[in-house]
Amino acid sequence: MKKIFTAATVEEAKQAACTEFGAAESEITFNVLEEPKRGLFGKVKGEAKVEAEYEPGTVEVKPAVEAPAPKAEASGVSKAEIAKKYMLSLIAEMGIENAEITVTDTENGALFDIKADGFEELLGKKGELLDAFQYLSSLVCNKVDRDYFRISTDCSGFRDRRKTQLEELARKIAANVKRNGRTSALEPMNPYERRIIHATVAEIEGVTSRSTGEEPFRKVLISSTEKRPRNDFRGGKGGRKGGNNRRGGDRKPRAHYDITTSFEKDYKRPKPEDNLNTGLYGKIEF
DSSP states (O other): OEEEEEESSHHHHHHHHHHHHTOOGGGSEEEEEEOOEEOGGGOEESOEEEEEEOOTTSSOOOOSSOOOOOOTTOTTOOHHHHHHHHHHHHHHHTTOOSOEEEEEEOSSEEEEEEEOTTTGGGSTTTTHHHHHHHHHHHHHHTTSSSSOOEEEEESTTHHHHHHHHHHHHHHHHHHHHHHHOOOEEOOOOOHHHHHHHHHHHHTSTTEEEEEESOTTSOEEEEEEOSOOOOOOSOOSTTSGGGTOOSTTTTOOOOOOOOOOOHHHHHHTSOOGGGGOOOOTTOOOOO
């Protein structure tokens, strides 16, 4: 399987390929077609374009979790069945009971909705457990043949809830950026969640977004595209806007505290020559 990925940087394009294929970077052959160019003052122009080629089953990869994996060579068993059986074995190894997985066919794979006692509590704020199940089961089932089978995992609608949260977060941050004009950085996210942020921001006028940093700490920056007018005149009583040219207007003078030493006072005491009426350039010191 060969596909071209485009992103802000080469590393981000490679990460997108890993997510798309459900494989590690070491299993994919990359060919960098284009790299972003740096213009004047270091400004980056253009995007990175990477050609990724992945052949499932050509690399022997051992799952990170030691659990009994189903035999891929079993005749008459589909990839969806292999993935489902493998997920159930992982859940059993975790000591979780009453596990059920509902499989729904998608365009080029299947969605696995997992339900088990206590499983949802282990998902975490970002659903790292679902990501791990998705990655490992994809490695196992795609060892059968060269046709790539895309696996997506979910648990009781978690993915939709997370997507809604990210969209609301993007709109809220974008509104703040438009109001104060200052760039705002979000917490580090995986490529899938960053794409949700970028897609949401792209629909909002007056703001833009970009990714920065290195994985796994890569994050999204949201910035304003509108120029804010400079406020050269301050309002308020006695300010420049009120017509009083004197800075501070009618404000009371600040209290003055004499902190000079006796030596400084003696040094600054008027000298006899200071009283001479000699004009601006009359006084000459040697």
